[in-house]
Amino acid sequence: MSENKKFKTRPAKRHGGPPGVMPPGEKANDxxxxxxxxLKYLGSFKIAIIVVMLFAVASAxxxxxxxxxxxxxxxxxxxxIMNKVSGSSKGVDFDYIGKIMITLIILYVASALFGYIQGWVMSDVSMKVSYKMRKDISEKINRMPLKYFDGTNHGEVLSRVTNDVDTVNQTLNQSLTQIITSVTTVxxxxxxxxxxxxxxxxVALCVxxxxGVLIMTIIKFSQKHFKDQQNYLGNVNGHVEEMYGGHxxxxxxxxxxxxxEQFDKYNNKLYGAAWKSxxxxxxxxxxxxxxGNLGYVAVCxxxxxxAAKKTIEVGDIQAFIQYVRQFTQPISQLANISNILQQTAAAAExxxxxxxxxxxxxxxxxxxxxxxxxxGxxxxxxxxxxNPEKIIINDFSAQVKPGQKIAIVGPTGAGKTTMVKLLMRFYDVSEGKILIDGHNIKDFTREDLRAMFGMVLQDTWLYNGSxxxxxxxxxxxxxxxxxxRAAKAAYVDSFVHTLPDGYNMVLNEEASNVSQGQKQLxxxxxxxxxxxxxxxxDEATSSVDTRTEVRIQKAMDNLMKNRTSFIIAHRLSTIRDADLILVMDHGDIVEQGNHNELLAKGGFYANLYNSQFESANVG
Incomplete structure (x- = not known):
């Protein structure tokens, strides 16, 4: 089973992949x-949203x-009161006023009840949308080619999963019903x-x-800064995540x-964009x-x-003044929401x-x-x-029989690890093909293909678990x-019993509570x-001491019996018994054969082998 099946959030070391980081926010804000x-994404929740709209309208x-x-x-x-002043026998009709008060209480209670129900339903919808977004992103990650993560800051991806989804969630939860209520109220x-x-x-409409002119002016100036704020937030998160992972x-x-200094640079940019927005x-x-206050004065x-002209009644003035306040408030809310929508659009984009x-x-x-x-x-x-314009593997051909032990050697950058990535279909070949038992690896599903392999990498990967x-x-x-039994075969069992809780000991997020050699085991x-x-x-024993390496080598020899094995090694002493050694340089196989044959040729491999032993003797 491949260790790369599961997404790793910590920055991975690159092995010849494309350098650089993809700059966030390349596209213009649409x-x-x-x-x-x-809105299309919300389609599966349309019934609940319609219910929210109806209840919001009823509440308003x-x-x-x-x-x-x-x-x-x-x-x-x-x-x-006027009748009393004029001396009339008619007084204040408290029965009529009492009935109106009861009617008002019923209306306002009903409004509050409908408002509570629509808020509760909308909260449920917003949580489900957030869940669906994160689920879609998680599934998308598993369908993404490895080259995307080789060229993208991992913190930038995490920022989209966390900050951007949260921004969309908050807007749906707080602003969508407010939009409906405000429009209905207006x-x-x-x-x-x-x-x-x-x-x-x-007079009131003159407001x-x-x-509108003021709102559009403010939106025009703030939109760019909200977009920058989301992008710079991704930069800050990416830098912090990288520094924490490699502290x-x-x-x-x-x-x-x-x-x-780098953090301050990103943080200052974020501060500037956030402050301006x-x-x-x-x-x-x-x-x-x-x-709104100017309009309120004019209306009064x-x-x-x-009222002095007897055109309207006093109660109508009081009602109209209330309506003016109710009229300007949702307009102000819509103005504020339009501002929030800009930030939401940047996050959703x-x-x-x-x-x-x-x-x-x-x-x-x-x-x-x-x-x-x-x-085979x-x-x-x-x-x-x-990069299609820069080919690093050139006309690579080799045939491996079932059960053979194949060593791939060569200087750094020769393309050794790249060949393994191609074999596992982490990348697809530009030309040519790779066959397993006579079948092109593209004819297998990736799951079936990777299930044929077991990988032990130089960069260990362990997750937060026992x-x-x-x-x-x-x-x-x-x-x-x-x-x-597997632990005993890999000499793990002997050190596990010295650890607190043994096999049930939980590794921390960075697996730093065990040694590098133990992680490799x-x-x-x-x-x-x-x-x-x-x-x-791939350099499977590079992180263990010599004594442990000998024990691991014995376990590996037993494991490799009757299995095809590809060994990438810089220490050539570990692969002397390989059935076939492929010597790579600049993406080409420059020599192939067993250890003795290659030494006898006195070529590239012999020079590599002898230089290692000369260095060891000098040391």
Whole structure:
């Protein structure tokens, strides 16, 4: 089983892959297109959203009806007082006013109840959307080609999973119902104001064009800064994640100052973008309140004049003033929400950009299924380059018989690890083909292909779980006894009993509570448990001492019996008994044969071998 099956968040060392980091936010912000995509994404929740809309409208409608009804009570109270002043026998009709108060209580309770229900339903929808987004991103990660992660900051990917999804979630939870309520309130209040006085309504409406111009101006200036804020947040997260994952190396090379300087650079950019976006958007509410107050004063003056002319009643003035406040408030809310939507569009765009990234080549529709894998491997005229314009593997051809032990040697950068990546289909060849038991590896599903292999890499990978669980990752169906047998074969059992809780000891996130050599032994035990037909050992014993290496080599010799094995090694003394040694240089096989044959030739391999022993003797 491949150790690369599971996504690793810590920065991986690159082995000849394309350098550099993909800059975030390359595409221009497409607000309209992103919102259309988001609405389509919400399609599976349309029934719940319709329910939310209906309940939000009902809540707003009950709230809107209140001032007009309350105005009747005010008018009746005013008439009763005026009758008393004029000496009339008629007083205040408290029965009528009491009925109105009861009606208002019912209306406002109903409004609150509908508002609570729609809020509860919307919270459920927003949580499910967040869950679906993270699930889609997680599944997308498993379909992404390895080259994407070789060229993308891992913290940038994590930022999309966490910060950007959270931003979308908060908008759905808080702003969507507010949009519905605000729009309903604006329309409903406008209708109610027209029923009271069209003149006063026109005065109140003068606020809208002024507000609209101000809103559009603020949005225009703030939109760019919100986009920058999301991008710079990804940069900060990526830098912190990298520095935390490699903090030992950073400290060992006295990189603290440089790390802090880089963080300050990213953080200052984030601060600048966030400050500008928040400051500009923060101007919206004070400006809207100022414009709203001007409209409020104008309405009061006109209402007093109309009441003096007996055109409208006193209660209508009171109701209209309430409606003016209700009218300006949702407009202000919509202005504020429009600002939030810009940030949401920036976050959603980044999520959709990731979900739309190019995936691995689709699986074949008619995959080959082998009941018995013999382990024969053939490379036929293989060409490959991480960058299509720069081919690093040139016309690679080799034939490996089932059960053979094949060593791949050569200087750093010769293409040794790249060949393994091609064999596992982490990358697809540019030209030529790779065959297993006579079948092109592209004719297998990736799952079936990788199930044929067991890998032990130079860079160990262990996850936050018990030692037992980490070994069992090689074959999830294995029972505890099988896990322990594999551990004994890899000489893990002897040191496990010295650890607290033994096999149940939980490795921390960085697996730093065991030594590097012990980590290597655990990955070897995992490969032994997987019991694969083909083994790939990439510097498998590079992190253990000489005594442990001898013991591991014995366990490996037993494991490699009757299995095809590919061994990548810099220490040539460990592969002298290989059936076939492929000597690579600059992507080409420059020599091949067994150890004795290659030494007798006195060529490239002999020079490599002799130089290692000369260095050892000098040391």
């Amino acid at each position: 607000f309209k297109g992103t919102m259309v995509k988001l 409608a009950f709230n809107i009806a209140g001032p007009k009804i309350l105005g009747h009570a005010t008018t009746k109270l005013f008439e009763g 329309i409903g209040v406008l209708v109610m104001m027209l029923t009271i006085s069209w003149q006063m309504t026109l 809208i064009p002024v507000s 030992v190396v950073m400290k060992a090379f006295n990189g603290e100052k440089k790390s802090v 928040q400051f500009i958007s923060g101007l919206m509410m004070p400006i809207m309140n100022f414009v 003056v006109l209402g007093g004049w109309l 980044r999520v959709f950009e990731f979900l739309e990234e190019t995936e691995e080549v689709p699986e074949t529709t008619n995959p080959v299924k082998l009941e018995n894998v013999e382990g 491997v053939e490379f036929k005229d293989v060409h490959f380059g991480y 030692i037992m669980e980490n070994i069992r990752y090689g074959r999830l169906s294995a029972n505890d006894d099988e896990v322990k 655990l990955t070897i035990a995992r490969a032994i448990l997987a019991d694969p037909k083909i083994l790939i050992l």
